[in-house]
Amino acid sequence: MNKSKKVTIHDIAKRLNVTASTVSRSLNNNPRISDKTKKRVLKMAKELNYKPNSIASALRNGKTQIIGLLVPLIDRAFFSSIVRGVEQVAEGFNYHVIVSQSYENLENEKKALKAFLNTQVDGVLVSISKTTTDISHLQDVVESGIPLILFDRSIPQLQADQVVIDDYQGGYEATTHLIEQGCKRIVHFTTGRDLSIYKERYRGYADALAYHGVALDESLVLSANSQLEDGRKHAENLLKNNIDFDAIFSASDFCALGAMQVLKENGIKIPEEVAIVGFSNEPFTSFTEPSISSVNQYPIEMGKTVANLFFDALNTGKDVLPKKTVIQPKLIIRESSLRNK
Amino acid sequence: MNKSKKVTIHDIAKRLNVTASTVSRSLNNNPRISDKTKKRVLKMAKELNYKPNSIASALRNGKTQIIGLLVPLIDRAFFSSIVRGVEQVAEGFNYHVIVSQSYENLENEKKALKAFLNTQVDGVLVSISKTTTDISHLQDVVESGIPLILFDRSIPQLQADQVVIDDYQGGYEATTHLIEQGCKRIVHFTTGRDLSIYKERYRGYADALAYHGVALDESLVLSANSQLEDGRKHAENLLKNNIDFDAIFSASDFCALGAMQVLKENGIKIPEEVAIVGFSNEPFTSFTEPSISSVNQYPIEMGKTVANLFFDALNTGKDVLPKKTVIQPKLIIRESSLRNK
């Protein structure tokens, strides 16, 4: 039925004995077209079940109404919530969001960005992968002339808008909370990666210790990836080497969980003997036993902020100075760290 | 720099004193162009940093090289793994995948499909929302002439390829396993929704009971949504009403978890007093205590199958009869149901 042929503005024009331009203008609500004509056009458009061809119009005016959103892993609650936030805002502007994942891999990241540029998205929103070292592919996006916004994992030296949470503050709050619970020997799980978010969390940790007069023991700062397995290994090593510790502040919820598993398997009481705080507020943190305290990063808010920055950039010229937006995180206290109930 | 102007095939043509057609054909590796010319063109293309304009080519030949993938919720591990599977296959065909979520809401689903058609995707892959009752919007996709593939949650009466897992088998295996663990009074959590997947799981449950000579007690079959909260409520009611039961087979992992929480809060031992099996094999099922047995649906495989069906449909004509592919699930036995260790 419908397949027969696509209805175009020309079909409408013919039926009404006007030209395609008139139809085009009417549909775009051009002020220099009489209301009467507009109404006739709209009516006929509906009658013929006209659907504008967005490809043609994209070709014509160079805007696809599509935003490319690139995240490391979409099944991390943090990132899927960001997607949600971005979509909510985009919808209001009649924009579509296309999502890709880098799977924490630089090559995939490059491919995805290329695909975005190829699709001619009107803007790119990126959280870089953990393995991203050089940034030439991001530079390419900037040079292509479309807005680029980075979020969460930022790259200060890049000339682009950035949205991050105050990781320093998150680390500071988490550590302070543990100190207030009476902990003195606080282990910190971070990553070996050169990502500012982890450095900042570490800075917050160190400063909180200093402020409260607790000595920083570098042997308690452990690096690895942020998988569950890494947390398990850390905990196993701590036990094997008889390290003295009474708390863990992990920059990743997954690591925190892994460590907690091992500690429990060894009969260590959480939070009485070891208190634990994670980071990201993944949903599972409230499912575990005990539930895990964690730092909420307000990802939906972040997604909305990122999207809004894009639409700002779309309107204002590109010569504006890059903006940096910082969102305040919040420590959610659960059973794993609460000693005084 | 790069912004100056986009390089087109005409620019290349001019530099080489040939026409745009020759350039186009060379780039597309048309056999009727001399190798020498091809080489010159490719070299010049590289030199000028030419990027093909996919919009123009989409307009010209009616293919965008984009697949629209619509899932209810992307942060369910099941669905994000499907995305992964689809992407893997699509990549090999030089296709892009754009993902949208319906958030289990019919209106969003309609919007998303409209957006897909508007973007002129070459095909649509959908898992319908729980609230989807009428299917006119899906019919619209079919009539638009592009391939539509449904997965997981299928609609038998729709003329479209479908990929599902054998939910009946999953239900049957799970229930049989519980019976083998000595359970006789097995509660089943399902949903009130008119979704075939849940009906099938229930059928499997019922048949397994029958086969093993266990009476089916309809008062043990409980309907609700598949959220954690629903599982909690179910369990609370079971306890409050003093219902006699020694196992739960939940069609949802989240419900299973909710129920387990409540049972444990009431000092009931899992699996000794109540054994539990969930469905979907969400990652958190191995994080809980005890870990939760669940049915693996092999979502990555499903994603790949769905994508391959799309590419099949793209080649063969549309008049082929709709295919239905069934994937076999597998029960993963964990602590929550294993009594004989």
Added chain:
DNA sequence: TTGTACGCGTTATCAA
């Protein structure tokens, strides 16, 4: 207020 004419970048068809 509306029409004319052209171009966005690519590719298919026909001709040479």
Added chain:
DNA sequence: TTGATAACGCGTACAA
């Protein structure tokens, strides 16, 4: 083997 031309559907100066 290559060139010329038209067309995909839309939008916009310019003209009327």
